[in-house]
Amino acid sequence: MLKQARRIVIKVGSSLVTNQGKGLDHSALTCWAAQIAALKQMNKDVILVSSGAIAEGMQRLNWDSRPTALYELQAAAAVGQMGLAQAYASGFSQHGLQTAQVLLTHEDLSNRKRYLNARSTLMTLLKLNVIPIINENDTVATDEIRFGDNDTLAALVTNLIEADVLVILTDQAGLFTGDPRSNPDAKLLSEVHAGDPMLEKMAGGVGSSISRGGMQTKVIAAKRAARSGADTIIASGHENNVLIRLSQDELIGTRFLAKIPVLAARKQWLADYLQVRGYVMLDQGAVKALSADGKSLLPIGVISVDGEFERGEAVSCLDEGGREIARGLINYSAIETQKILKQASSEIEAILGYVDEPELIHRNNLVLL
Numbered sequence: 001m002l003k004q005a006r007r008i009v010i011k012v013g014s015s016l017v018t019n020q021g022k023g024l025d026h027s028a029l030t031c032w033a034a035q036i037a038a039l040k041q042m043n044k045d046v047i048l049v050s051s052g053a054i055a056e057g058m059q060r061l062n063w064d065s066r067p068t069a070l071y072e073l074q075a076a077a078a079v080g081q082m083g084l085a086q087a088y089a090s091g092f093s094q095h096g097l098q099t100a101q102v103l104l105t106h107e108d109l110s111n112r113k114r115y116l117n118a119r120s121t122l123m124t125l126l127k128l129n130v131i132p133i134i135n136e137n138d139t140v141a142t143d144e145i146r147f148g149d150n151d152t153l154a155a156l157v158t159n160l161i162e163a164d165v166l167v168i169l170t171d172q173a174g175l176f177t178g179d180p181r182s183n184p185d186a187k188l189l190s191e192v193h194a195g196d197p198m199l200e201k202m203a204g205g206v207g208s209s210i211s212r213g214g215m216q217t218k219v220i221a222a223k224r225a226a227r228s229g230a231d232t233i234i235a236s237g238h239e240n241n242v243l244i245r246l247s248q249d250e251l252i253g254t255r256f257l258a259k260i261p262v263l264a265a266r267k268q269w270l271a272d273y274l275q276v277r278g279y280v281m282l283d284q285g286a287v288k289a290l291s292a293d294g295k296s297l298l299p300i301g302v303i304s305v306d307g308e309f310e311r312g313e314a315v316s317c318l319d320e321g322g323r324e325i326a327r328g329l330i331n332y333s334a335i336e337t338q339k340i341l342k343q344a345s346s347e348i349e350a351i352l353g354y355v356d357e358p359e360l361i362h363r364n365n366l367v368l369l
Contacts, residue, residue, distance in 0.1 A: 001231055001255060002246040005164035007045040007126075009230075010036065011154035014051040015171040016237040023059030024052055024087050033091030035243040036131065040097065042247060045126045047161065049134045049154040050088070056080035081135070088133050098130045103137035109156050113312040116329060116365075119160050120357065126161075151217040155224035155232075162364065166225040167246065168218050169237035174254035175215060177202055194226035194256040222256035229264060232256040267367040276327060278307020278315045278334055280341075280360070287319045290326050291368060296359040297328070299348065302341040309334045311356065317366075328366030331357040 002008065012032060019025045036046050054073060057080030058066065067073055085101045092099050102122065108114045125132045136153050151168060158166040178186035192199055203216035215234075222232035235242055235253025246252055282290070286301025297317060309315055310333045317326040332340065332352075337360065340351050345358040 001233065001249065002165055002167070002243075003249045005044065007047075007161060007163045008039065008165050008167060009047045009049060009154055009158045009161070009163045010167045010169065010243065011049040011150055012051065012169045012237060013150070013171065014055055016169055017050060017052040018055040022055075024056045024083055026087055026091075029087045030091045030094070032243075033088065033095065033097075035241060037092065037095035037097055038244055039247060040095075040129075040131075044247075047122065047126070047132045047134060047157060047163070048088075049150050049157060050084065051135070051150050053077045053080035053084045053135055056083040084135070085133065088131075092131055098128075100125050100130050100132050102132050102134045104134060104153065104157075105137045106156075108137075109160060113310055115160070116312040116331065122157075122161050149217045151221040152224070155221035158225045158230045159228040162228060163225075163230050166221070166230050166232040167243070168221060168232065168234045169242065170215075170218065170234065171236065171238065172215060172234075173236045174234050174252075175199065175202060175219065189254050190251055191255045191257065194232060194258055195223045199256075219256075226256065226258035229258050229261050231258050275314060276316050277309035277313040278305065278330075279318055280305055280315055280330075280337065281318045281320060281322075282325075283320070287325060290317065290363075290366070294363060296363040297326075297361040297366065298345055298358070299332075299337070299340040299360045300342060300344050302337065302360065305334055305338045305341060307334055311336075315361070317361070324369055326366050326368045328361040330361050331359060 054076045057076030176186040180186045203219045281304045289295040315330045349355040
């Protein structure tokens with residue numbers, strides 16, 4: 001599973017990066033950096049979703065227990081993010097790797113414009129061989145927009161960048177048929193199908209006072225990741241060199257298999273779940289590039305624009321006879337598209353004064369109909 005994966009999202013829980021909530025475990029972070037650096041040597045793209053900011057903030061503020069008040073959590077996160085980012089930067093620099101801190105809220109991924117902005121940033125970082133370190137933006141999050149746990153965040157990031165595999169590392173060995181802490185007869189499940197309703201019934205509650213998640217949130221995260229075709233592995237981060245061994249396809253923890261491939265799942269989502277906000281009419285060359293050659297849509301192939309849409313919204317692509325041939329997420333608003341239609345991508349910056357993407361719709365965000 002991990003051996004064949006090209007793009008991986010790895011989530012490490014609070015228990016694996018902190019000293020029982022008493023600040024960061026710098027030796028543990030150094031170990032994670034070394035293992036991820038080894039994955040990079042295998043030509044894999046890796047994004048790390050890491051907990052630990054609030055625990056680090058609690059330690060710096062001399063708080064013994066996790067606060068419940070939102071503003072105190074936000075304050076702890078603001079203080080702790082400094083240490084978390086610094087610790088990872090130090091660990092990865094030993095392997096010649098740069099890191100980038102990316103803080104997200106649920107609103108960032110539910111808003112189509114910000115969704116594309118976040119995606120573009122992460123994809124660019126991967127192209128630059130930078131390791132994105134992602135955490136929930138607890139400093140500004142509210143109850144309404146909070147992810148609630150980094151398991152959910154990791155699954156949404158997996159969907160966002162079309163990762164092949166989500167790896168959730170925790171202090172538990174994987175998913176058992178029951179709670180192994182209270183049921184000695186509970187058995188570890190080595191392979192299951194993501195989304196099976198029985199799995200959530202098997203999962204327990206929150207695991208510790210430091211983390212917000214639990215096995216149930218991890219099972220739900222695996223179901224979320226499967227919606228974009230990604231498999232998930234839930235395994236113990238206390239296993240020696242767990243990421244290296246998983247990359248050699250050693251059976252560790254529980255594998256959650258997605259039922260459909262990544263591309264098919266994303267295309268289904270684009271085709272069935274997005275409300276079309278406008279239309280672009282294409283010339284014959286652009287129609288051929290999309291339908292026959294599998295190319296992205298460039299502004300030079302667009303004849304006209306109809307509708308009021310913003311960057312990141314869904315638009316239909318029509319041929320000159322008015323037949324819909326494709327739809328996808330557009331990188332420019334209707335007003336911007338009107339200005340750059342029939343123009344080469346190299347002219348976008350000269351016309352608009354900036355360039356978000358050279359494509360009007362990237363082929364990964366487009367489905368043929």
